[in-house]
Amino acid sequence: MPSATHAAPLEYDFVVVSNRLPVDRVVDADGIDAWAPSPGGLVTALEPVMRDADGAWVGWAGQPALELDPFESGGIHLVPIALSADEIENYYEGFSNDTIWPLYHDVIESPGYHRVWWESYVAVNQRFADATAAVSAQGATVWVQDYQLQLVPRMLRIARPDLTIGFFNHIPFPPYGIFSQLPWRTQVIEGLLGADVIGFQRVADASNFSRAVRRLTGNPTRGPAIEVSLGTEPTRRVIAKSFPISIDARSFEALAREPRIQARAREIREGLGNPRTVMLGVDRLDYTKGIAHRMKAFGELLAEGRLNVEDVTLVQVASPSRERVEAYMNLRDEIELTVGRINGDYGTMSHQAISYHHHGYPRDEMVALYLAADVMLVTALRDGMNLVAKEYVASRFDEDGVLILSEFTGASDELKRALLINPHDIDGLKDAILAAIAMPRRERASRMRTLRRRVHEFDVARWSADFLTTLDQAKRGRFQRMSPTELVDELEWTLDSRKAH
Numbered sequence: 001m002p003s004a005t006h007a008a009p010l011e012y013d014f015v016v017v018s019n020r021l022p023v024d025r026v027v028d029a030d031g032i033d034a035w036a037p038s039p040g041g042l043v044t045a046l047e048p049v050m051r052d053a054d055g056a057w058v059g060w061a062g063q064p065a066l067e068l069d070p071f072e073s074g075g076i077h078l079v080p081i082a083l084s085a086d087e088i089e090n091y092y093e094g095f096s097n098d099t100i101w102p103l104y105h106d107v108i109e110s111p112g113y114h115r116v117w118w119e120s121y122v123a124v125n126q127r128f129a130d131a132t133a134a135v136s137a138q139g140a141t142v143w144v145q146d147y148q149l150q151l152v153p154r155m156l157r158i159a160r161p162d163l164t165i166g167f168f169n170h171i172p173f174p175p176y177g178i179f180s181q182l183p184w185r186t187q188v189i190e191g192l193l194g195a196d197v198i199g200f201q202r203v204a205d206a207s208n209f210s211r212a213v214r215r216l217t218g219n220p221t222r223g224p225a226i227e228v229s230l231g232t233e234p235t236r237r238v239i240a241k242s243f244p245i246s247i248d249a250r251s252f253e254a255l256a257r258e259p260r261i262q263a264r265a266r267e268i269r270e271g272l273g274n275p276r277t278v279m280l281g282v283d284r285l286d287y288t289k290g291i292a293h294r295m296k297a298f299g300e301l302l303a304e305g306r307l308n309v310e311d312v313t314l315v316q317v318a319s320p321s322r323e324r325v326e327a328y329m330n331l332r333d334e335i336e337l338t339v340g341r342i343n344g345d346y347g348t349m350s351h352q353a354i355s356y357h358h359h360g361y362p363r364d365e366m367v368a369l370y371l372a373a374d375v376m377l378v379t380a381l382r383d384g385m386n387l388v389a390k391e392y393v394a395s396r397f398d399e400d401g402v403l404i405l406s407e408f409t410g411a412s413d414e415l416k417r418a419l420l421i422n423p424h425d426i427d428g429l430k431d432a433i434l435a436a437i438a439m440p441r442r443e444r445a446s447r448m449r450t451l452r453r454r455v456h457e458f459d460v461a462r463w464s465a466d467f468l469t470t471l472d473q474a475k476r477g478r479f480q481r482m483s484p485t486e487l488v489d490e491l492e493w494t495l496d497s498r499k500a501h
């Protein structure tokens, strides 16, 4: 419960900190300021947690130089952080999305290393830490999210040693050979080590992180435990392990069961000319998503006459993202050129090869699209998790539809009965597309049943409960008292039970 002190502002026992608030300030068609849900998987994942916890959420409102007082929206207390136009350029577009993002995604694009970007990242992280310290009650639990805020845990610990601090990295953590390119690698590692519990999507991400800790700080690690001693600070035990994120599976299924959504799914198929097979891709327009790879595979199948536009349509939803970053502008040009070429070469008056949409859509429309799609294509070259894959599965209560899933997504660790592919292997991808289209109903149902069991059991409520339980145990000093072997047993339990599942 929020507790008011004599001097406002309010203080909270639970505080989430992320670069974006769950809502963005937008100007609607009539020129009136309004709030719209902000993009990306993070907000979708955390919204239900926040509604239950009655905590505060610290973040940016998505527009330059917007100074706003704390306010409430959809039952969540929001604490806006202002970013200047320069900070958006240097901290957000620069260091976060043109240094860390490509570096952490296997350098698919070259990261830029610029000192002014780094300086802005430090300054903005400090602002987030200060604002969080100001709204956190004595002994509060703070949960910091994602790569834009890696320095916040240590900054907060220095300012407020009474807090319990969690950090969750939603994107991959790269192997040391790649991470070590970063000129500020030690500062980033030390920033993260300010947390009590550091969560990653995959087991491989957590072990990449532990290796970077050993190499850069010399601090010993054993399984999920890191014995942190930095400078003259007393030694603390920090936990780093995987907590694969998920979605609110039940709400997707509930929507999919609504007759109006099913009617909309039929309407979508009719609008496409009722092809025998509808294939679907849904992504932020990002170079990590492998959109060009799936189009290449589809284009070749059409060129070879192994598929025909009368029979198969690919619907590609590519939601606009980070549009002022050059790599994203180039990607948009490349994808739109490819769509134009494929449609020009193979489209007929009545059937387009690719139905391309450069928009985001509300959840109702997304679920209708999932129901309309016989084949879902997730071909990311690297992806922390990929929640779209889980949304598709959760929506298919009819136990139909085939998921083609890149083995370079976090989701592939869990969704093993999808058709797993290497998106760089275009021939393999083409074979998987043909196999998905030809797959008999019984096999589709059997695969989908297994996928659905997984997504429903390990949903977002389970994810946040796992993370917050671990954080609570850290708060009560439980891990500090255990021997390393006991700790491994205790914390690996969840992991092993998942593997056995």
Ligand code: G6P
Pocket: 019, 020, 039, 040, 041, 042, 097, 146, 147, 170, 171, 321, 322
């Ligand atoms: C990914 C990141 C999130 C981010 C989202 C949208 O899901 O993990 O932290 O919010 O992309 O990107 P944007 O740059 O628009 O916030």
